[in-house]
Amino acid sequence: MNHLSNQTSKIEFNLYQPHANQIKVHASKARYRVIVGGRRFGKSALVLNEALARAFQLRDQIIWIILPMFRQAKEIYWIDPDITKYFMPYVQAGLIRVDKSELSLHILSTNSYIRLKGSDNYDSLRGAGIDLIIWDEVADVKKEAFDTIKPALADSPNHRVLYIGTPKGLNWFHDFALKGDHNNLIPTYEKQVKRDPEWETWHFTSYDNLAWPEGSYEREMFVSYIDKEREEAVEKGTLSFFNQEYMASFEEGAGMYFSTWSHKTHVIPPFIPLPGSFIIGGMDWGYTAPFAFNLSVVEKVFNENKPFYRVKTFFEVYGTNKKPEEWSDTIKEKLKTYKLKLEDISWIQADPAMFNKGTDGAICIKDQFVSADPRWSRILKPAVNDRIPGWINMRTWMSKAPDGIPYWVITDTCTALASEIINATFDENNPEDLAGDFDHCLDQQRYQLRALKHIDAKTGKLLSKDEREAKQDQFFKDVKDAGKMITIDPDRFKR
Ligand SMILES: Nc1ncnc2c1ncn2[C@@H]1O[C@H](COP(=O)(O)OP(=O)(O)OP(=O)(O)O)[C@@H](O)[C@H]1O
Numbered sequence: 001m002n003h004l005s006n007q008t009s010k011i012e013f014n015l016y017q018p019h020a021n022q023i024k025v026h027a028s029k030a031r032y033r034v035i036v037g038g039r040r041f042g043k044s045a046l047v048l049n050e051a052l053a054r055a056f057q058l059r060d061q062i063i064w065i066i067l068p069m070f071r072q073a074k075e076i077y078w079i080d081p082d083i084t085k086y087f088m089p090y091v092q093a094g095l096i097r098v099d100k101s102e103l104s105l106h107i108l109s110t111n112s113y114i115r116l117k118g119s120d121n122y123d124s125l126r127g128a129g130i131d132l133i134i135w136d137e138v139a140d141v142k143k144e145a146f147d148t149i150k151p152a153l154a155d156s157p158n159h160r161v162l163y164i165g166t167p168k169g170l171n172w173f174h175d176f177a178l179k180g181d182h183n184n185l186i187p188t189y190e191k192q193v194k195r196d197p198e199w200e201t202w203h204f205t206s207y208d209n210l211a212w213p214e215g216s217y218e219r220e221m222f223v224s225y226i227d228k229e230r231e232e233a234v235e236k237g238t239l240s241f242f243n244q245e246y247m248a249s250f251e252e253g254a255g256m257y258f259s260t261w262s263h264k265t266h267v268i269p270p271f272i273p274l275p276g277s278f279i280i281g282g283m284d285w286g287y288t289a290p291f292a293f294n295l296s297v298v299e300k301v302f303n304e305n306k307p308f309y310r311v312k313t314f315f316e317v318y319g320t321n322k323k324p325e326e327w328s329d330t331i332k333e334k335l336k337t338y339k340l341k342l343e344d345i346s347w348i349q350a351d352p353a354m355f356n357k358g359t360d361g362a363i364c365i366k367d368q369f370v371s372a373d374p375r376w377s378r379i380l381k382p383a384v385n386d387r388i389p390g391w392i393n394m395r396t397w398m399s400k401a402p403d404g405i406p407y408w409v410i411t412d413t414c415t416a417l418a419s420e421i422i423n424a425t426f427d428e429n430n431p432e433d434l435a436g437d438f439d440h441c442l443d444q445q446r447y448q449l450r451a452l453k454h455i456d457a458k459t460g461k462l463l464s465k466d467e468r469e470a471k472q473d474q475f476f477k478d479v480k481d482a483g484k485m486i487t488i489d490p491d492r493f494k495r
């Protein structure tokens with residue numbers, strides 16, 4: 001790298017001089033390098049200069065720098081003067097020719113190319129003979145893009161890949177980072193890790209940008225800016241976001257729409273409901289798009305101030321390409337394994353579109369269920385379909401009740417539901433809303449929880465079994481003393 005700055009040291013250009021932490025990455029010989037870096041560490045400067053160094057030193061190189069979006073690639077590497085300053089002097093000196101329409105740099109002395117790309121355009125990711133691929137902002141790249149590029153690497157036996165970015169929850173960037181983490185610097189969060197000798201990972205916080213000497217005005221301003229961000233985050237209760245962005249730490253909840261959800265606290269082993277349980281459900285209709293159906297039991301938990309409800313989602317039917325009568329049979333069959341029948345279900349909040357006639361006058365989906373089995377008629381109800389209040393309500397149900405267990409839990413058999421919860425992220429265009437490739441189980445869950453009153457029992461204290469029984473005994477004694485005891489035939493409770 002240093003040869004670049006040496007070569008041009010006579011000219012008064014502000015060319016790249018890698019700082020001590022950037023040097024560690026440039027010096028590595030690993031085929032796959034992963035740099036987990038905080039905001040403003042110098043990630044983009046590092047990768048652009050790695051690309052320039054290679055392109056100036058080796059003949060006929062093809063180097064791609066890929067960002068999540070083409071628009072971003074343009075903004076960062078083509079417009080931002082803090083980054084363009086690293087190659088513009090070469091352009092002005094006639095050593096590099098730029099192609100504005102395809103955002104590429106042609107290094108004339110070596111016939112090497114550096115091209116800028118966006119992962120939002122898969123077609124642009126097809127190519128052959130690529131020598132170096134650089135992924136910037138890896139955590140935001142569309143996951144399919146990594147697969148699209150694999151064939152292009154297969155016929156480039158000497159290829160090198162550099163993954164650089166700031167963490168976003170525990171997504172694929174976390175997986176890449178773990179592969180090369182030979183010194184166990186990055187928490188695994190119980191993921192199964194296969195370390196690979198061809199991979200090397202570094203971890204740098206924003207403070208590790210050593211571009212300015214200790215004690216200099218620039219360094220002080222830089223550090224005090226980040227310190228201030230931290231203070232604000234503590235005040236606002238967004239420390240995990242600060243830790244992710246500036247400390248480059250992989251935070252379990254950050255970036256997730258349902259950030260309080262955790263497998264440890266919200267997922268329980270499977271169970272069969274007790275006879276007489278209060279059972280509710282939700283249904284989201286789809287034929288080519290997935291169909292989602294989940295059932296929950298609602299339990300009353302005794303609490304000093306007010307008892308509250310706990311919802312345990314325990315049953316899931318999910319899939320595509322089945323007609324209502326087929327789903328009806330699938331559901332009835334599966335209910336048997338839980339010793340349940342359709343009449344044990346109190347209600348199902350269903351996709352309101354299921355109650356509309358088809359445009360060609362075809363009978364509505366709800367009626368198709370009813371003609372498959374008339375017992376659907378009593379239980380299927382059109383759900384309230386207001387997305388944002390519904391999501392907020394769902395988050396409330398995920399919060400912890402006084403006994404330390406969330407108000408809403410699911411069994412580990414509800415795999416589609418769990419996966420949709422974990423993968424839901426914020427909608428970029430409407431941050432109050434949720435974006436996820438799949439939200440069918442989430443929709444049905446939103447319907448069912450929306451129809452059930454959430455009772456906030458935060459202030460209460462949970463009664464022990466003895467206290468609860470004593471309280472109940474006292475109640476019956478009071479009623480009896482008042483001569484108001486009514487007797488109920490115990491057979492009425494039998495099924
Ligand atoms: N070695 C260096 N010498 C001098 N300045 C540097 C060096 N490396 C980076 N910088 C400067 O630090 C700032 C941040 O660099 P850069 O944009 O590369 O960081 P980044 O980690 O990609 O930031 P972001 O998280 O915003 O994408 C820029 O102004 C850049 O010019």
Ligand SMILES: [Mg+2]
Nearest residue numbers: 043044045076
């Ligand atoms: Mg950057």
